[in-house]
Amino acid sequence: MPPTPLHLAVADDLRQRIITGDLEPGARLPSRAALAEQHHVSEQVVRRAVDMLVAEGLLFTQVGARPVVKARPSVTRLARGWYQDRPGESPFRATMAAQGRTGDWIVRSERTTASERVAERLGIAADAPVMRSDYTFMADGRPVMLSTSWEPLAITAGTPIMLPEQGPYAGKGVVERMAAIEQRITHVEEVNTARPVTAAEGERLQVTAGTLVMVIERTYATDAGARVETADIILPVDRYEVAYVIPVK
Structure with a gap:
């Protein structure tokens, strides 16, 4: 195998020291010259390594001062049941309230109209009409999660739930909303991936470029096989962990 690039090796060493607590939140890194001597590399290599960790959200820098280890935010657990609606309330608000936060x-x-990818996930024709909703979710006033959802207008057009956040079912979960028009959701499909945040997403989430986010592609389906909603849910990996409880039959 080819040798690891020097700046990646330095970044990995510092990253491990931060993760294990050897470098605690609020601690300043040694000087660039000291790190270069310690790792037997140039100061330019150290600068590239530090830039990586700043982009990952592990360090922050100030003009004229050594980089500082960022405090790790409290992690919110999203249990698998988060996707199961509780009649009369928002699953997100309920989850936040259970943790003493305001959602x-x-x-x-x-x-x-549906893109080819959205159409495939919903089982509809490309360019079929859909209702797209872009959400920014907040906990105690701070943005913590993004979601973009698509619902086929062939199912919801002309019904009280056509606009997800207007009408008598505003603020309710997808299961309860769809049940109101006799669409009984019986299962959810999910695909989980991770990637760096885009510039637009980073601005909405108030995170730095390069921050890693978890992307959950979630699709609700009915007992009749209709796919009534699909969504991309974007979570910063340093703020959330997703726990799944799967029954064994």
Whole structure:
């Protein structure tokens, strides 16, 4: 195997020291010259390593001062049951309330047409009309999660739930909303991946470029096989962990 690039080796050493607590939150790194001597590399290599850790959200820098280890935010657990609606309330608000936090969101919905990828996930024709909703979820006023959802207008158009956050079912979960128009959801499909945040997502989440996010592609399906909603849920990996409880039959 080819040797590990020097800046990656330095970054990995510092990353492990931060993760294990050897470098505690609030601690300043040694000088660039000291790190270069310790790792037997140039100061330019150290600078590249530090830049990586800043992008990952492990360090922050100030002009004229050595980098500081960032405090790790409290991690919110999203249990698998988070996706199971409780009649009369929002699953997100209920989860936040259980952890002593206030959950809220802002949303923008618009009519559009399904891309090929969205159409495939919903089992509909490409360019079929859908309602797209872009959510920014907040805990205690701070953005913590993004979600973009698509619902086929062939199912919801002309019903009280066509606009997810307006009408008598505003703020309710997908299961309860769909049940109101006799669409009985029986299962959820999910695909989990991770990637760096985009610039637009980073601005909405108030995180730095390069921050890793978890992406959950979630699709709700009914007992009749109709796919009534699909969504991309974006979670910063340093703020959330997702726990799954799967029954064994």
